[in-house]
Amino acid sequence: MKEKITIGKLAAAANVNIETIRFYERKGVLKQPNKLGHFRYYPEEYITRIRFIKRSQELGFSLKETVDLLELKIKDQAKCSDVLTKAEEKISEIDKKIKDLKQMRKSLKDLANCCEDKSIPLSDCPVLECFINGKDK
Numbered sequence: 001m002k003e004k005i006t007i008g009k010l011a012a013a014a015n016v017n018i019e020t021i022r023f024y025e026r027k028g029v030l031k032q033p034n035k036l037g038h039f040r041y042y043p044e045e046y047i048t049r050i051r052f053i054k055r056s057q058e059l060g061f062s063l064k065e066t067v068d069l070l071e072l073k074i075k076d077q078a079k080c081s082d083v084l085t086k087a088e089e090k091i092s093e094i095d096k097k098i099k100d101l102k103q104m105r106k107s108l109k110d111l112a113n114c115c116e117d118k119s120i121p122l123s124d125c126p127v128l129e130c131f132i133n134g135k136d137k
Contacts, residue, residue, distance in 0.1 A: 004041045014050035021050070029053060029067055060090055 003009075011018045024030040030049065033040045049070070056066040069086060072078040114126040122128070 003044075004039075005044060005046075006039050006041065010042045010046055010050070013047045014054070016050055016054065024050070024053065027063060029063065029070075060094055061086075065090070 005013070007018050007021055011021055014021075021030065025032045030046060033042055052070065053063075053066050056069060057063070061069065065086065069083065072082050072086075111127050111130050114130055116126075
C-alpha cells in the first residue's frame with residue numbers, strides 16, 4: 001500500500017519548503033489534489049517532478065521553460081533532440097549573459113579607475129560624473 005503523502009511530507013521528500021509547493025500549485029505546475037477528510041494527499045510522482053523543476057531552475061531554466069520540458073516528457077512524438085534543442089538554446093542564452101556581464105565588469109572597472117583621489121568631496125567624484133555623463137573615464 002502506498003504511503004499517504006501530505007504537503008509536509010512531500011516538501012521534506014523533495015527537499016523544498018511548503019511554500020514552494022504552494023507556489024507551484026498557484027502557477028499550475030502542480031495540480032493541487034482534493035481534500036480527503038482534513039488533508040490533501042499528493043501522488044508520490046510529485047517528488048520526482050519537484051526535483052526535476054528545482055534542478056532545471058538550477059540550470060537556468062525559467063519556470064515556463066521547465067513546464068515546456070515537462071510537457072515534452074509526456075508527448076508521444078517528442079524526441080531527445082527536442083530536449084537537446086532547448087538545452088542548446090539555454091547554453092546560447094547563458095553565453096550571451098556571460099558576454100554582457102564581462103562587458104559590464106569591464107565598464108565598472110574603468111569607472112573605478114577614474115577615482116584616483118579617494119579623499120575628494122563627493123560633489124567632485126569622477127565616478128559619479130561618469131554615471132551622470134554616461135562615459136567611461
